[in-house]
Amino acid sequence: MTAVSAFPITPASPDGTVDLVALRRLVATLVTAKVDSIGLLGSTGSYPYLARTERQRALDVALDEAGGAVPVLVGVGALRTDEAVRLAQDARAAGAAAGLLAPVSYTPLTDDEVFEHFATVARESGLPLCIYDNPGTTHFTFSPELIGRLSQLDGIVAVKCPAxxxxxxxxxxxxxxxxxxxxFSLGYSGDWNAVEALLAGGEVWYSVVAGLFPATAMTLVDAVRQGDADEARRLNTRLAPLWTLFKSFSSLRVMYAAADLMGLCRAEPPRPILPLSIEAKRQVAETLRELDLI
Amino acid sequence: MTAVSAFPITPASPDGTVDLVALRRLVATLVTAKVDSIGLLGSTGSYPYLARTERQRALDVALDEAGGAVPVLVGVGALRTDEAVRLAQDARAAGAAAGLLAPVSYTPLTDDEVFEHFATVARESGLPLCIYDNPGTTHFTFSPELIGRLSQLDGIVAVKCPAxxxxxxxxxxxxxxxxxxxxFSLGYSGDWNAVEALLAGGEVWYSVVAGLFPATAMTLVDAVRQGDADEARRLNTRLAPLWTLFKSFSSLRVMYAAADLMGLCRAEPPRPILPLSIEAKRQVAETLRELDLI
Structure with missing residues (x-):
């Protein structure tokens, strides 16, 4: 059945200390909305900007708040293979349902290097892994062949593709x-193209918008579940002004502004990422109001 | 006058501990060859894969070995602005001549974000900075306008552009x-196109090949200094088989294989980067022998 995985931001202070009170508040809204899973510390959750100890603190609070009612997937990506192994081991020990593993890179990686990286993290952690395919941030492009090879490995259970x-x-x-x-689970991210991906047979929507507006995402997916493609498309078209903002300013920056507008937290993205300008925030506020999201 | 800045690899164990004995050996060859500066912990020096303490240890040894005879530039890039500030402060306290600052990114950065990042690191560290423009690894492209804006800031003294x-x-x-x-100093990297950049007026060759073969690079730059463009081009054309390997396998991977062949160190690149295959290493050995480099 089609599922929503909600990707919240990770509110943190300027020095990178996670605001656990605010994070708990965000996770609570996702649990209340009965999302199918939580994608903690995804790209929207700025995982690569957070230290290992902060990632542990964030995961512990999210698992506590989710209370076993909603599975928590968690970003375990890192530039070094040994670091990704440690993060995946941490996540397994804490009780995460699965790890989201992106091929974070500086030196561009070959297919064989990414294969070995994933195989090592899966083998040495025992944590089920979702291939986190996000070329916009990792600058690595997975070929279908590589996803196919990885899907044969024990412990690699899913892929999150850009729709x-x-x-x-x-x-x-x-x-x-x-x-x-x-x-093997096929899922999609990139909110603006996700609905068509679900209608075409994608099993999971890895959703940024669901991280703050879970009810909106669940309503949309309910239409997909009921086979009502027209209604799903209508709801998606209604959200087009929000998708335009995501494409203009990035969904991450828009979500920080939205969380602030909603009074959920006053956090800013980790520097060097800057908060949106006053004018851009005004556009976000106007759009969210028009869509009855705030 | 045209200068060579030599970028060595940073030999390290699989767990990311820098091999100080091997690093000292590499730096000693650069000092002996009288390169104009050393570009420690550049992309070839795998700086983003090394912890802050390891970067400090590497810098201390390089400065000790260089002994004031050769200025040491050092990579101070990091994903977070506060971390880059700390690294630049470390480098200044240790005695580095300048910092190499690349806009390391995960979430793609805007021009304003990169500007603020550089301004903050320059202001809070007091370390002279070279803009490290390496879109192949950072996936950020500097416009000439942004370089111009940055060059107006106190403490931003140079740029290293891809030739x-x-x-x-x-x-x-x-x-x-x-x-x-x-x-403001204009310099170029990308060994295969560097000679034409120097002949056109580039002041510094930020050179990977000079990290292991400094005499070869100095001979080439001597021809440029003497205004002998034909000789500089002849020497560059002679190196074409090496440039082909750099383009096929990346200069970083080729340099690890070459250092091993030369008996300088047996280090491998940090995982997930894999050492070259046996067949590729054979090609490197053959090419280096044909060029009388080993």
């Missing part, structure tokens, strides 16, 4: 489904 | 020279 344009998503799902092993 | 193709380098130098303040 392709609506006209090509059906082929994308079909192509991947033909390559990965059975019971 | 453009030979046919466009003269325009690149002229364009930048018209934008940056006087006495």
């Amino acid at each position: 392709p344009a609506p006209e090509s998503v059906a082929g994308h799902v079909r192509n991947l489904r033909g390559i990965v092993r059975d019971a | 453009p193709a030979p046919e466009s380098v003269a325009g690149h130098v002229r364009n930048l020279r018209g934008i940056v303040r006087d006495a």
Whole structure:
């Protein structure tokens, strides 16, 4: 069944200390909305900017607040393989349901290097892993063949792909489904193209908007679950002004502004990422009001 | 006068502990060859993969070995602005001549974000900074305008640009020279295109090949200094087989293989980066032998 995985921001102080009170508040809204899982410390959760100890603190609070009712996936990516192994071991020991592993890079990586990286983290941590395919941040592009090879490994259970344009998503799902092993989960991120990906057979929506507006995302996915493509598309089209902001300013920066407007937390993104300008925040406020989101 | 800045690898154990004995040996060869500066902990020196304490240890040894005879530039880039500030403060306290600051990113950065990042590191560290423009690793592209704005800031003293193709380098130098303040140093990296950049007026060759083969790089730059463009081009053309390997396998991976072949150190790049395959190492050995480099 189609699922929503909600990716919240990780509120933190300028020195990188996670605001556990604010994070607990964000997670509580996701639990109340009964999202299918929480994608803690994803790209929107600024995981690469947080120290290992802060990532542990954030995970502990999220797991405590989720209370076993909602599984918590957690970002375990790191530039070094040994560091990613340690983060995945931490996550498993804490009780995370799975790890989100992106091929974080500085020196551009080859396919074989990414394969070995994933195999090592899976083997040495025992944590089920979701391949976190996010070329906009990692600058690594997974070929379907590489996803297929990785899906054969014990412990690599899912992939989160950037949703392709609506006209090509059906082929994308079909192509991947033909390559990965059975019971391997295919999911999509990139909120503005996600609905078509779900209608085409994607099983999970890894959703930024659900991190703050879980009810909105659940309503949309309910329409998909009920086979009501028209209604799902109508709801998605209604959100187009928000998608425009995501594309203009990045969903991460917009979510920080939105959380502030909602009174959930006053955090700013980790520097060097700057908060939106006053004018951009005004646009975010206006759009959220027009959409009855605040 | 045209200068060579030599960028060595940073030999380290698989757990990321810098091999100080091997590093001292590499630095000693650069001092003996009288390179104009050492670019420690550059991209070839795998700085983002090393912990702050390891970067301190590496810098202390390099400064000790250089003994004031050769200035040491050192990579101070980090994903977080506060971390880059700390690294630049460390470098200044240790006695580095300047910091190499790349806009390391995960969330893609805007021009204003990069500007603020550089301004903060310059202001809070007091360390002279070289803008480290390396879009192949940072995925950030500096516009000439942004370099011009940064060059107006106190403490931002130089730029290391990727050398453009030979046919466009003269325009690149002229364009930048018209934008940056006087006495701002324009230098180039990307060994295969560097000679034309120097002939066009680039002042510094930020050189990977000089990190292991400093005499070769100095001979080439001597020809440029003497205004003998034909000889500089002849020497550069002779090195074409090495440049082909750099382009095929990346200069970093080739340098690790070469250091091993030369008996300087047996280190491997930090995982997930893998050492070259046996076949690729054989090609490196053959090429270095043909060029009388080993």
